[in-house]
Amino acid sequence: MKYFHLIWAALFRRKTRTVLTLVSIIAAFLLFGMLDAVRTSFDQAGKSANGAQRLQTGSKLSFIETLPQGLGEKIATVPGVKSVAYANWFGGAYQDPHNQVFTFAVSDNYIDQYPEVQVTDEARKAYLNTRTGILVGEKLMEKYHWKIGDKIPLQSNIFPQQDGSKNWTFDIVGVLHPTEQSVAFYGQMILMHWKYFDDAVMKGYNDGHVGWYVTRVNDVNQADQVAKAIDAISANSDHETRTQTEAAATASWMKQLADIGLIVGSIMGAVFFTLLLLTGNTMMQAVRERTSELAVLKTLGFSDTSVLVMVLAESVLLVLLGGVIGIGLASVLIPFVSAGSGGMLNLPTVGVNSWMLGIALMVAIGGVVGVIPAWRAMRLNIVDALAGR
Amino acid sequence: MRFLFNLFVLLILIVALLVWANLPWYGVLALALVFVGWMAFFRRGRQAASVTGVGISTLKQRLGSSSVVVIGIAGVVGVLVALLAMGEGYSETLRKTGSEDTAIVLRGGSASEVSSVLTRDSILVIEQAPGIARDKQGKPIASGEIVVAANLPVKGGGPDDEGSVQVRGVGDQAWALRPTAKIIAGRAFRTGMRELVVGQGAQRQFAGLEPGREVKLGAQAWTVVGVFASGDAYDSEIWGDADVVAETYRRGSSRTSVFAKLTDAKAMDTFKAALAGDPRLQVDVDSTLNYFSKQSEGMSKVMRIMGITVGSIMAIGAIFGALNTMFAAVAARAREIATLRAIGFRGVPVVVAVMLETTLLALLGGIIGGLLAWLIFNGWTASTLASGTTGQLAFTFRVTPELLWEGLKWALAIGFVGGLFPALRAARLPVTTALREL
Numbered sequence: 001m002k003y004f005h006l007i008w009a010a011l012f013r014r015k016t017r018t019v020l021t022l023v024s025i026i027a028a029f030l031l032f033g034m035l036d037a038v039r040t041s042f043d044q045a046g047k048s049a050n051g052a053q054r055l056q057t058g059s060k061l062s063f064i065e066t067l068p069q070g071l072g073e074k075i076a077t078v079p080g081v082k083s084v085a086y087a088n089w090f091g092g093a094y095q096d097p098h099n100q101v102f103t104f105a106v107s108d109n110y111i112d113q114y115p116e117v118q119v120t121d122e123a124r125k126a127y128l129n130t131r132t133g134i135l136v137g138e139k140l141m142e143k144y145h146w147k148i149g150d151k152i153p154l155q156s157n158i159f160p161q162q163d164g165s166k167n168w169t170f171d172i173v174g175v176l177h178p179t180e181q182s183v184a185f186y187g188q189m190i191l192m193h194w195k196y197f198d199d200a201v202m203k204g205y206n207d208g209h210v211g212w213y214v215t216r217v218n219d220v221n222q223a224d225q226v227a228k229a230i231d232a233i234s235a236n237s238d239h240e241t242r243t244q245t246e247a248a249a250t251a252s253w254m255k256q257l258a259d260i261g262l263i264v265g266s267i268m269g270a271v272f273f274t275l276l277l278l279t280g281n282t283m284m285q286a287v288r289e290r291t292s293e294l295a296v297l298k299t300l301g302f303s304d305t306s307v308l309v310m311v312l313a314e315s316v317l318l319v320l321l322g323g324v325i326g327i328g329l330a331s332v333l334i335p336f337v338s339a340g341s342g343g344m345l346n347l348p349t350v351g352v353n354s355w356m357l358g359i360a361l362m363v364a365i366g367g368v369v370g371v372i373p374a375w376r377a378m379r380l381n382i383v384d385a386l387a388g389r
Numbered sequence: 390m391r392f393l394f395n396l397f398v399l400l401i402l403i404v405a406l407l408v409w410a411n412l413p414w415y416g417v418l419a420l421a422l423v424f425v426g427w428m429a430f431f432r433r434g435r436q437a438a439s440v441t442g443v444g445i446s447t448l449k450q451r452l453g454s455s456s457v458v459v460i461g462i463a464g465v466v467g468v469l470v471a472l473l474a475m476g477e478g479y480s481e482t483l484r485k486t487g488s489e490d491t492a493i494v495l496r497g498g499s500a501s502e503v504s505s506v507l508t509r510d511s512i513l514v515i516e517q518a519p520g521i522a523r524d525k526q527g528k529p530i531a532s533g534e535i536v537v538a539a540n541l542p543v544k545g546g547g548p549d550d551e552g553s554v555q556v557r558g559v560g561d562q563a564w565a566l567r568p569t570a571k572i573i574a575g576r577a578f579r580t581g582m583r584e585l586v587v588g589q590g591a592q593r594q595f596a597g598l599e600p601g602r603e604v605k606l607g608a609q610a611w612t613v614v615g616v617f618a619s620g621d622a623y624d625s626e627i628w629g630d631a632d633v634v635a636e637t638y639r640r641g642s643s644r645t646s647v648f649a650k651l652t653d654a655k656a657m658d659t660f661k662a663a664l665a666g667d668p669r670l671q672v673d674v675d676s677t678l679n680y681f682s683k684q685s686e687g688m689s690k691v692m693r694i695m696g697i698t699v700g701s702i703m704a705i706g707a708i709f710g711a712l713n714t715m716f717a718a719v720a721a722r723a724r725e726i727a728t729l730r731a732i733g734f735r736g737v738p739v740v741v742a743v744m745l746e747t748t749l750l751a752l753l754g755g756i757i758g759g760l761l762a763w764l765i766f767n768g769w770t771a772s773t774l775a776s777g778t779t780g781q782l783a784f785t786f787r788v789t790p791e792l793l794w795e796g797l798k799w800a801l802a803i804g805f806v807g808g809l810f811p812a813l814r815a816a817r818l819p820v821t822t823a824l825r826e827l
């Protein structure tokens with residue numbers, strides 16, 4: 001540590017070069033920070049302590065098929081089940097049929113299954129007392145400048161009302177505040193009463209059916225047995241079910257959406273390979289230029305090893321400096337990206353794991369890049385170097 | 390004064406980049422020709438050419454640092470082209486689906502096939518509308534189709550690893566409506582039987598979709614009897630008889646959409662007007678070409694934005710890498726450049742020489758990057774859950790000449806920016822100090 005100022009001075013001996021190299025490193029780790037956030041948001045979706053307690057039961061045939069409402073009572077009697085809620089896909093759109101707003105028609109206790117989504121007590125009361133009441137995610141409220149008490153028109157691109165019109169009107173009675181990243185999409189959602197939906201929809205369209213059940217279990221370790229028991233209820237009927245933990249169900253969706261790990265991995269591979277070369281070149285130049293200075297250091301009594309360590313430390317410091325700035329920049333920019341995407345992307349900020357991975361990568365790259373120049377510096381012959389040979 | 394000059398250069402740079410980004414290929418060609426002409430016929434140009442020649446001949450001694458420029462830019466172009474090729478492949482697959490003379494009819498206000506419902510009565514009305522082509526027996530070439538989804542085990546996945554595939558229940562006319570779809574193995578399904586033909590894309594993605602094998606849709610067993618290929622979005626679907634599919638999915642006599650072959654593309658307006666004017670119907674009509682292209686819009690945009698964002702950040706890194714290399718190159722050749730200036734070479738040839746050198750390195754990098762992207766990713770298969778469908782859509786990356794051209798333009802732009810500042814430094818170096826150095 002006592003040589004730190006020496007290493008620092010060596011690093012900024014040629015300011016232009018170091019700064020230019022730093023910017024390249026910053027760019028690389030900025031990209032790393034952002035892409036890793038995308039990867040984590042895919043990985044983390046559905047994975048939380050609360051999520052592990054929830055099971056989702058849908059039709060085995062496909063996710064667009066519905067299930068009878070009576071099934072809920074049978075599920076509630078399965079040992080290990082704490083509570084059962086259900087929901088339907090409403091397919092809402094605001095203003096333009098292509099401007100989709102995710103809307104579920106849910107049972108009254110649905111929101112209780114998600115303790116990590118906060119709803120104030122008065123909002124909950126108002127919701128239960130208003131037939132056409134809806135709970136709206138906080139991000140949606142911001143996006144469309146809605147206020148509690150507003151009446152909003154929603155089109156359903158699936159369900160007409162009794163009179164054939166597909167324009168529905170709802171009253172905003174409360175706001176959904178997701179408190180965990182894994183349920184962040186509730187910030188973009190609308191929840192309406194299933195009861196009202198089923199009553200108001202045109203005959204032949206729903207008829208007391210539900211899209212899926214959300215079950216909370218008493219003991220996380222029993223989730224798999226409970227899931228099997230739930231599926232056993234409707235085995236060999238004309239509406240067989242498929243029950244998965246929320247984590248498994250979400251993971252399967254994400255996997256179908258895109259192989260994000262592969263995409264991020266290949267991009268970062270290309271970036272870091274380039275970075276290796278670039279920083280390596282800088283370090284080689286730096287040591288070549290300083291040959292005589294290093295020789296002077298050795299003449300003063302610095303051992304071969306300490307010269308080796310100093311050059312190595314210089315290169316690690318260079319990458320660390322750029323890397324930390326880069327990831328720091330990423331964590332500053334990510335909220336803007338999320339906001340700018342209009343709710344399409346919902347990225348978590350750079351987490352501890354990403355930082356650890358990033359720093360490990362920085363040290364590794366710095367080390368690899370510094371090895372050859374450091375080796376050269378160590379093997380330097382004082383007489384030859386001073387003579388400029 | 391110095392500050393003002395730098396500001397001025399920066400402004401020019403931004404304008405130049407904006408112009409460059411929108412320059413079509415013939416513009417670039419004209420620019421290159423003018424430049425070559427200048428080098429061949431003007432004194433300054435000839436000077437620039439000879440200085441460049443000297444610079445390039447010494448490249449060998451700076452192989453390490455020059456390769457940083459080349460590989461850095463190759464990386465940017467490679468990643469950019471690969472990401473754009475993904476978006477291109479995706480939208481191309483949907484764009485190729487459908488044609489201008491085939492209409493799709495959905496219930497009014499439905500965003501996609503799967504959210505639409507048409508009753509038996511409406512379908513009968515639609516099939517009699519004017520403008521629909523008729524086959525040899527005089528039957529209209531139109532078919533009420535039903536789109537649903539099925540969960541099937543994914544190839545190479547765990548026992549519980551299921552994906553969603555779009556199932557289309559079709560009528561006899563389906564093959565006449567889609568001339569691109571051809572059976573490539575086995576045979577077509579028979580009416581009234583629980584038989585399926587699978588698209589080649591679906592077959593690649595899901596396990597057990599070989600002719601002769603049985604698959605379970607819910608509780609029922611269906612037999613796969615054939616494989617079809619159409620080279621578009623239908624490749625990711627599996628098809629069965631509409632009545633049997635509707636029965637399995639408890640849809641009764643309703644269907645999700647009607648496809649109709651029109652006599653020609655011009656008949657679309659007549660057809661549309663006829664359906665719009667019919668009080669018994671409340672439907673949306675579009676050409677299938679339009680319908681499928683529209684489905685790809687959102688996702689293609691996301692993919693393109695992603696490509697450009699990643700590409701831009703990488704480009705910033707590469708620009709600074711190039712700046713670094715070229716500043717070092719200029720510093721190493723300071724004496725040489727000063728000598729040239731001392732014997733009468735002006736600033737312009739020196740600036741041009743340094744920039745030309747960087748540009749050539751960038752061009753090389755761009756070509757390598759584009760080539761790598763083409764070799765590795767052209768034809769690579771990927772899949773995603775497409776908006777508007779209920780199943781996975783398989784598509785192949787398409788590295789088109791346009792994308793390669795775009796990649797090259799990026800490479801040249803990076804080289805231009807990376808070379809400009811070192812070139813200016815070289816030209817403005819006071820001759821006396823430079824000669825005295827070392």
